[in-house]
Amino acid sequence: MSEAMQAFQLVEARRIKAQRTARPVAGRDEVLIAVKRVGICGSDIEYYRHFKCGAFVARRPFVLGHEVCGTVAACGADVIGLSVGDRVTVDPSMPCRQCDYCSSGRYNLCRNMRFLGSASVDPHIDGGMREYLTVPARNCHRLPDSLEWSEAAALEPLSIALHACSRAGAVCGKRALISGGGTIGLLVLLTLRSLGAAEVVVSDPVAGRREMAVKLGASAALDPAGGGAAQQGEFQLFFEASGAAQAVETAVYATARGGTVVYIGTVLQDVPLPVNLIMVKELSVLGSFRTVHQFGPGLQLLADRRIDVRPLITHTFPITAVNEAFAATESPQAVKVQLDFV
Amino acid sequence: MSEAMQAFQLVEARRIKAQRTARPVAGRDEVLIAVKRVGICGSDIEYYRHFKCGAFVARRPFVLGHEVCGTVAACGADVIGLSVGDRVTVDPSMPCRQCDYCSSGRYNLCRNMRFLGSASVDPHIDGGMREYLTVPARNCHRLPDSLEWSEAAALEPLSIALHACSRAGAVCGKRALISGGGTIGLLVLLTLRSLGAAEVVVSDPVAGRREMAVKLGASAALDPAGGGAAQQGEFQLFFEASGAAQAVETAVYATARGGTVVYIGTVLQDVPLPVNLIMVKELSVLGSFRTVHQFGPGLQLLADRRIDVRPLITHTFPITAVNEAFAATESPQAVKVQLDFV
Amino acid sequence: MSEAMQAFQLVEARRIKAQRTARPVAGRDEVLIAVKRVGICGSDIEYYRHFKCGAFVARRPFVLGHEVCGTVAACGADVIGLSVGDRVTVDPSMPCRQCDYCSSGRYNLCRNMRFLGSASVDPHIDGGMREYLTVPARNCHRLPDSLEWSEAAALEPLSIALHACSRAGAVCGKRALISGGGTIGLLVLLTLRSLGAAEVVVSDPVAGRREMAVKLGASAALDPAGGGAAQQGEFQLFFEASGAAQAVETAVYATARGGTVVYIGTVLQDVPLPVNLIMVKELSVLGSFRTVHQFGPGLQLLADRRIDVRPLITHTFPITAVNEAFAATESPQAVKVQLDFV
């Protein structure tokens, strides 16, 4: 008979409830993971606050969390290369591998994506805010001993930053402006530096985030209210990671002729844009959605500490205080909030 | 003493006046061209109607026309490879060759561009609506005998279409939607077909242009009022060549996940855009400005008649009827209007 | 009880034998195809002559043929989008869709590729030289009525030419030299022309092939013995489709600084190369292996007759004369030899 475990289920807006439920059993190609650490992402916060995230409306309770790491507790019969006790981090994407996007290598755009901790399909797919979860073995990346759980749980957002930078093409020697000094904006900063970008400026209205940006290697940090982007010279690259309509528009003005704007942030309204400038300056305005092929590279950068994400983890709560953890994300001091399974 | 000639000068909005003026003399690296044919471009029409074009305000009378071809009438002392009597078409771009954009191969974005028939610098640079003009020899492309003057004068807009398609990357096998069935839209259609694009659909409110699009190889032509783009399946490519705000917005909706939107049209107002869709669909929204490196390829396609631009030339006027020619551009039947020097 | 059919099995070098065998049954995701036309590829000829092809040594009799088209004779239970009677052409690649190459969009390099009519895995995979074969439904491309069987069976080699051209990047306006006027070389010629390449020169020792090249749009055709490549000006692109060691070396000499060489031909020995020239001229020497993502684009080009492959099909034999067909491939006049199922 299968054993029981605790799952922390989002049952309605602003309420996660601990439930006693059956521990899942790994299929032939799957592993069972005893969860150690889960990060809270912006989309988790959206679901938490509104019981929906953009177009994805939750129809029934489910478990959030797609920034997950833990220890392998059991392996399915066909699993090779992983053993019980291995420390792993989990790629939350389960693309179909059959559609045209998958076969062309852009599985982040998969027509039939299944994604941990998401209401994008129904039944919804439970995420990592529970004691155990099963995932395909291929979604697990084994961790070097030196890597802390907090870092391992940050690989997923780091891989998003890597993808955004990859969308921008060669960054070496280029000047970049990042709007938004939250988790993704700061990870883009760290990534750009580790890929050879020249100067990187971060824009954020919160003073504490600007300070952190400078500590992490930004050549300057701006308050967008000051309108200072224009005084900072030309930027070949602009990463919009704030979701603020004003920043989306500023991107078109502040990016140099021939430059590249990458949209990573979630923008909830239509934004009036000077599209003629996009043409006259021959800008490339590129969406960047989730991540693709970046778990391996990101893990390597973390393992070598060429990127150190630990300063970004401002809050850690025990999983039993999950509602308090979500409340903490509202603090302007919060960058990444994680949940610990002890 | 230098000889006289007629120049057709834009003296104020909606008035071009024939002036008797000195024939220019070719510098050492220049050739003197006896003009045979000049096409009227959308930017010429803007200058004609408003004495300005976007940010470029005319401060004094000048000569329009940058779609120019003619016969070499004299060669400067250092010119090699061209002789008197050669039929040539003229590249109107005179980049500085020194700035960072020039040295990186994107001379269309040159910081110090001089452009024929434009008020972008002061003194303004006279264009081709005159009996003779001088241009650097390197801006001349010799024409094969088989090419008609009308085709030669259409190489400049064709090169703009080629650049726009080049911005989109590999087009072979892709489905494309073009909004706008004017000169540029139809040239994009011809270009896409000659670069291997699969089906190309053209959207234009004018029935005559839709008919021409189908004759030229479009798989379908839509009236944008009908909102039919959505019924046409997925488009990997969208070329916005109409300048209409509605089309700019439609581009974001009608382009498939992972697809590419190219803005070529001049859009006079800010347009509210669903920027979140750009992110979620991971679109690439690319400005395309003028042209770069495309005169040679375009001339080859014309010379082989792999692209035949002649059906697009709906009106030809003698240069002495230049004001009538500009009036004709207002007809919905007009695609390309050209001026003949007899 | 399953019905019988004829299969034309390669039983040893230079001997194909008709065998009575059970007609295969389509699996849930498969279709049964009544074969109409099969082309003979260079690798088929290798297997036929030597009972091996490069590193792939046949261990037991098997059925050749991967340029296959026919009519759907039965559909598995889960097949959607295809019906009995549909005319289809078959993509012979069955990649695993799981390995790193598949997930990055380069499934032609799949670590676990299964390929029709090949001894690359054991048991070998029977190809199309039989009355019926089963293939995954997703490997079938439905044909427009206007397309002849002979053209449909040529889509596979055309897709190889398309891939080779795709490896070379943008070809529009570039001058190309193709060494080898066999099927692949001539298909590269047709493809380059339909993708906007400027002049294309073909080099082949056989006069008849040079004549065909010029008829198909080559601007010139050379006898490599004459060493004339150097007199033809600069080539930005060089496609090596002959497999001749001399041509492999010539490619490095004849390609312009900054140019691209694509190796498509099978070269059986090591070739001494002036590698310093590759460095000093900054060449890009690119292998091109089979094809990836090109069946759709190729079919569109065939359907529109923007590429007409019919002149290349120099010989057609009934399947019962399959040994004679292989003998015919040795004629210098032969380009593509096909087998007909009546």
Place this chain on the structure above:
Amino acid sequence: MSEAMQAFQLVEARRIKAQRTARPVAGRDEVLIAVKRVGICGSDIEYYRHFKCGAFVARRPFVLGHEVCGTVAACGADVIGLSVGDRVTVDPSMPCRQCDYCSSGRYNLCRNMRFLGSASVDPHIDGGMREYLTVPARNCHRLPDSLEWSEAAALEPLSIALHACSRAGAVCGKRALISGGGTIGLLVLLTLRSLGAAEVVVSDPVAGRREMAVKLGASAALDPAGGGAAQQGEFQLFFEASGAAQAVETAVYATARGGTVVYIGTVLQDVPLPVNLIMVKELSVLGSFRTVHQFGPGLQLLADRRIDVRPLITHTFPITAVNEAFAATESPQAVKVQLDFV
């Protein structure tokens, strides 16, 4: 009357002689530089040993040295942005800015390149092994105070490494093998690490260089005699920086399917290559010649000490001991040898 200075002229193979000569005068767009440090490059060594370098045969005595930095001693009338006393490093490339390669952004392939300290044109162009030289102001890059002269003189070879890595495209997360642990090989190592490459292995027959490679961040270092590359797993990238024929061949074997080989080393003989493997593995074999657009990015990486080249500078000699300096380059312990002007 112009002042005198010392120039250290290569007068024949293996003999550099101090000459008293007139100090040059800066033209309108030029600056006069008081040289502080010059590095000795492999091509300098070739000229020194043989009075020629590959195809470039010296016809008369000239001054070597293109890895040059110093202090601005005078500015021409039109120079802006530089002042007397500025510390600068010099880009030795003087492309024509007019030819097709220049206008397409690949000025390293310029048809009319003038290069400091080279016999590639006649009269030869004197390099930096003299007290003063004049160069176009645009070839100067101003140094931050923190940068040492030794580092500034190493920017030129670093920019070559950056270009080689740029040829390889995105390197983040990839495994690389570098053959050759000399200056360029080790700079490629440092560059790959600073651009996010995963593991980098260096192969060199000299134990001291292997030790230095590991100190500089290589995950392993191999003796090529041991044939160990095959035991190191798959390499997506292979940089050939040794010039050894064996390494050129190994590259084709050791690089993974779909991988990229970059040739940077000078290889003096033809090398028999398994070209069929290039095709079957679909390799990209890319020449990399000198450098283009990489002085700015390289200077930024040096200025931030994200790349520290100082450990590579194994020997420094006063300019008066220039012949001893060249002798020192023959020691297996030597990596970069520089000349000091005191």
